[in-house]
Amino acid sequence: MTVLSRNNVVLSGVPDGPAMVFAHGFGCDQSMWRFVAPAFESTHRVVRFDHVGAGGSDLHAYDPQRYASLEGYADDVVEILDALALGPVVFVGHSVSAMIGVLAAARRPELFDRLVLVGPSPRYVDDGDYRGGFSAAEIDELLATMDDNYLGWSAFIAPVIMGNVDRPELGDELTNSFCRTDPAIARRFARATFLADNRADLAAVTTPALVLQCREDVIAPPEVGRYVHEHLAGSELVLLDAVGHCPNLSAPDQVVDAIAAYVSHVSVQP
């Protein structure tokens, strides 16, 4: 098994173009980028992949030890970039993948041209003056819910679609597969994500970064986006007129415009 098949790496766009890598967050898979990534296929080498445990990744490669913390996922990103050898890339990470990108860029800065962090949060749990958006009790409740909500967070999560009468273009094979996941893996991924504290890692990043923040997001609130921006030297913050945690789906045009503008103006720098 190669790294590329392990992570279901999908390449598109211009073979010789600068590389842009899209990493999905907690929940679904690389199809989260379906409204954003195509916009860069005329100018970039576009790379999408699934984290191990999600989407089309190789579930046999799931090692509870390796993926007990975000470091294991960052290792995967580094391995993918080493395997592709596309030169320094623009890494676009959504949600928890924003922090995975931060960890990878801190470790191997030469692999990264710049980072685009969509809805990043270095710590979800409140801590002293830091407001992460969740109390420790709430995260405990979340993890407990995942433990006993068997059907809720499992492969059955996928609703049974009745005939797709409204959207016949969606074949049955697509139904909910984007967000299907093994319940045991989802539980551990949730643990790795929501118990992580990567605030100290921000200072280690030298790669220029763009923070994309929705004006309202219960998972990564605006003050968290601002915190990331303030602790990432040389980063920029763009506030999107969007609500929720997935602007890549709910406001893809704004996301595309912000990334395109950032990539073009930073790239004129030497």
Added chain:
Amino acid sequence: MSASSRSDAWDVAPVALLRLDGDGTVVDANQVLLDWVRRPAQGVRLADLLSVGGRIYWETHLSPLLHMQGRFDEVAVELRGPDGRLPVLMSAVVRTGVDGGRRVDVALSRATERSRYERELLAARAAADRSADQLRALQAITAALSQGVGTDGVARALADSAVTHLGATAASVWVAAEDGTLVRRGAAGHLPDGLDRRAAGPGAGDPVGAVEPHADGVVVVALGAASAPQGTLVLVAGGGQSEDPFDVGVLTAVGQQAGLALGRAALFDQKASVAHELQLALLTTHLPADDRFTVTTEYRPGVQALEVGGDWFDAFLLDDHVLAVTVGDVVGRGLHAATAMGQLRSAVRAVAAPGVGPAALLARLDRFVGQTGVGFMATLAYAEIDLTSGEVRYACAGHLPPLRFAAGGAHEFWWDGRSTPLGSGAGRTEATATLDPHDQLILYTDGLVERRDRPLLDGLEALASAGVALRETSVGALVTGLLGQARDERDDVCVLVASWTPGDPATRP
């Protein structure tokens, strides 16, 4: 249906109904929902009506699904109600509103029963997983037990398995000796002090069952029938994760399997021991001795599987001045090889006679093998030493060459007089060599020099260089020294050393 009854239906429907704007904010909700959550819903994001798990789930799974496939059905989430969390099933579909904007219609139905059912399902699945794990462990242990050889082998396999497959931090295995006392035959892991006295455990006539748990996490399992156990397995529980990691059903089954394995092992031990006794009895016959020569011998049974092979030695006077010495090796192991060895050894004595000579003796043995079928493909070295002249007539039937050590320390292998193993029907040949006074002649079986990790010639060289010391040390010490590094793979070993020590012929009677 009239417009008014349709709008009534909104509020009296047996499910909670909501309409959301594109951002997921509640635009309208029916009375059922308001009754469930007991607070205003309009203007609130749906995610905020859910438990924290549901909220994150909505943002990371459900909202993306609506964007990607326009709807989802029957997803279990929980509403935050005044009396705690209320399990519901949520279905939602994206529509285009009258103003052209994005709308989401949501229906929630109660799922209290269903979530209880799911919990039962989950418990059933966990139980099924647990039994599958237990079955796997039991199979692994049974397989390990079947590979243990002899009582010690089975006891070791059981102790190791208890640590590997049952998750014990330590285990010891006690087997009843003939007088009924328990003897420790196997152990694994770090055994705490003072554990040994528990070994008595559930004993004969003890009303306690086959598995006896102690308060400190030590469990004693009867091996074999609980009424008359063949021994006990003492387990120390693993630290931490679970209060009672040992399943009584699994332990009982392990105890029964171990009892069967110990029964088989006892039979095996008995058979091996019979073969061993028989071989020793056959080999400890009286060897000749007088002041013209000495014969010393060494026999070591194979280590592996406790099984004896068919190696033998013998020495006898053919007449007043000719000493016959021989070492041989019968194919096979165990009782069968031991009895074949005995017959062939007797046959050598029966067919040897003054004037016959080594080649003719081998031909006679070929006939014996052909008639009886005993000793087919056995190998042997045979030599007749003239105690007056030191002349030696010798022959090797498929056997390793005799080795002569001169009194001065030089050595030579006698590579002549070679023919094939017994029963192969080939012609027989012999050769002649000479001993000087105080020379030593060594006959031996392949177990002394053959090792899997080196060529045979290297083994012969090792024997030649070690054999120089033979004058200062015993043949037993020589064998021990040569076998030292290869203890685990050792085959049977037979060695015979004949020294020619002629005195002044005039002083002879």
